[in-house]
Amino acid sequence: MLSIEKPTTETIKRTTSGSAPVSKTATVSFDGKSIDLPVTVGTENEVGIDIAQLRAKTGWITLDDGYGNTGACTSDITFIDGEAGILRYRGYPIEELAEKSTFVEVAYLLLFGELPSAAQLQDFRDHLTHYQFIHEDLRHTLQGFPPAAPPMAILSAMITAAGCFEPALMEGFDDHRTAELAARVMSRVRTIAAAAYKKAKGRPMIYPKSDLPYVANFLHMMFSKPYMDYQPDPEMVRALDQIFILHADHEQNCSTSTVRMVGSAKANLWASIAAGVCALWGPLHGGANMEVIDMLTRIHQGGESVSSFMAKVKDKTANVKLMGFGHRVYKNFDPRAKIIKTACDRVLAKLGIHDPLLDIAKQLEEVALRDSYFVERKLYPNVDFYSGIIMRAMGIPTDMFTVMFAIGRIPGWISHWREVNLNPNGRINRPRQIYTGPTNRAYVPIEQRPK
Numbered sequence: 215m216l217s218i219e220k221p222t223t224e225t226i227k228r229t230t231s232g233s234a235p236v237s238k239t240a241t242v243s244f245d246g247k248s249i250d251l252p253v254t255v256g257t258e259n260e261v262g263i264d265i266a267q268l269r270a271k272t273g274w275i276t277l278d279d280g281y282g283n284t285g286a287c288t289s290d291i292t293f294i295d296g297e298a299g300i301l302r303y304r305g306y307p308i309e310e311l312a313e314k315s316t317f318v319e320v321a322y323l324l325l326f327g328e329l330p331s332a333a334q335l336q337d338f339r340d341h342l343t344h345y346q347f348i349h350e351d352l353r354h355t356l357q358g359f360p361p362a363a364p365p366m367a368i369l370s371a372m373i374t375a376a377g378c379f380e381p382a383l384m385e386g387f388d389d390h391r392t393a394e395l396a397a398r399v400m401s402r403v404r405t406i407a408a409a410a411y412k413k414a415k416g417r418p419m420i421y422p423k424s425d426l427p428y429v430a431n432f433l434h435m436m437f438s439k440p441y442m443d444y445q446p447d448p449e450m451v452r453a454l455d456q457i458f459i460l461h462a463d464h465e466q467n468c469s470t471s472t473v474r475m476v477g478s479a480k481a482n483l484w485a486s487i488a489a490g491v492c493a494l495w496g497p498l499h500g501g502a503n504m505e506v507i508d509m510l511t512r513i514h515q516g517g518e519s520v521s522s523f524m525a526k527v528k529d530k531t532a533n534v535k536l537m538g539f540g541h542r543v544y545k546n547f548d549p550r551a552k553i554i555k556t557a558c559d560r561v562l563a564k565l566g567i568h569d570p571l572l573d574i575a576k577q578l579e580e581v582a583l584r585d586s587y588f589v590e591r592k593l594y595p596n597v598d599f600y601s602g603i604i605m606r607a608m609g610i611p612t613d614m615f616t617v618m619f620a621i622g623r624i625p626g627w628i629s630h631w632r633e634v635n636l637n638p639n640g641r642i643n644r645p646r647q648i649y650t651g652p653t654n655r656a657y658v659p660i661e662q663r664p665k
């Protein structure tokens with residue numbers, strides 16, 4: 215029998231960012247013996263029992279399928295209180311950043327921990343402009359993809375390929391070059407994403423323009439045509455900038471944990487980010503924004519009522535989920551969803567668009583928030599529920615939605631990769647398992663196996 219005596223709040227002290235974690239202990243009783251395990255307390259009083267010595271002292275490990283209770287690291291970057299619906303980047307509430315900041319400034323904040331001075335921000339912007347072009351040979355790589363290739367596949371492959379053109383930067387981590395490295399990746403990912411879109415449409419790639427800021431430049435590469443420049447509406451630029459801010463980091467989610475995992479093996483930034491893109495692609499993660507629009511479209515085109523769809527969602531045998539709802543950490547409103555819903559109303563009103571999918575989304579939300587199935591399971595709209603509707607209104611095709619998420623998440627991934635590389639005690643990430651397969655057995659020659 216193993217039991218854990220939790221530390222009381224009186225026995226633990228808060229640690230401040232950057233200082234050594236305060237070590238108090240939790241007592242684990244095991245087969246009549248007791249061992250003390252250290253406890254780490256975060257700046258927001260989150261408590262974690264450090265089990266690094268558990269196996270050495272007891273022979274046992276912890277088992278946590280899906281990592282719902284496992285803290286994989288300490289991190290200074292992003293704080294989430296899922297019960298209270300709080301999200302902060304480096305201490306700054308997401309609501310304030312979404313209203314007052316810009317994506318490029320937020321990227322700087324995530325990367326370096328502080329809001330930049332005017333000079334630092336300009337310097338970072340100059341870096342982004344300087345590194346906005348991809349190598350011309352990468353255009354040939356792009357041509358090799360079939361017309362129907364998913365943009366997320368193109369994005370991850372092209373990021374890995376782009377790294378091949380920067381061999382010196384692939385060598386090892388050098389924090390003096392973080393700003394340059396981050397700007398190279400952030401800027402080029404944006405150029406690659408727009409090029410992937412043009413490729414899918416069978417249209418010529420549009421080069422970036424040095425006089426445009428980050429988001430306007432992206433919209434230019436997406437929607438300009440040769441000799442016909444697209445004039446981005448400032449309201450659209452602001453809305454997309456806000457979407458990128460809201461997606462910029464979300465602590466130890468699936469894709470970020472992937473980036474950290476790959477980075478822990480000392481893999482270079484391109485390889486680590488490309489792995490993050492692949493994880494994000496999954497429909498239970500970043501791919502959910504596409505699934506939401508597919509779901510709403512199916513309901514709309516099939517003329518299905520909201521109540522009939524919701525009945526299927528609640529019927530466990532139907533295998534239907536309300537996409538864009540639920541979250542591993544948020545057991546209250548996802549604060550990003552609130553901001554996006556407001557932006558959605560603003561953008562659609564500005565564009566004079568009435569989207570029936572928005573009506574359906576609002577009806578689904580209204581029903582869900584009153585229905586005991588969702589209330590008991592604490593299922594609320596997540597960031598993906600309304601983001602697709604804004605992007606659709608902007609003319610961004612559904613299969614590019616997850617790519618948009620990836621562009622937004624790049625600064626977060628780089629910040630985590632940097633944190634992994636800066637950790638002097640960092641080790642390769644390598645979980646253990648409880649083996650449940652066959653025990654030792656003798657090899658059976660093929661002629662003796664059942665026909």
Ligand code: ACO
Nearest residue numbers: 498499500502527535536537538539540541542591596598
């Ligand atoms: N629709 C219907 N039921 C749901 C939903 C949903 N969207 N989400 C969770 N549930 C149910 C589960 O079936 C389960 O029910 P049960 O207790 O009767 O078995 C219960 O709620 C708990 O859900 P879990 O799957 O255990 O929650 P988990 O933390 O593992 O998964 C996830 C979180 C993947 C986000 C899940 O809520 C989901 O699949 N949502 C839809 C996909 C989605 O929107 N993903 C985007 C997440 S945000 C992001 O990654 C950017």
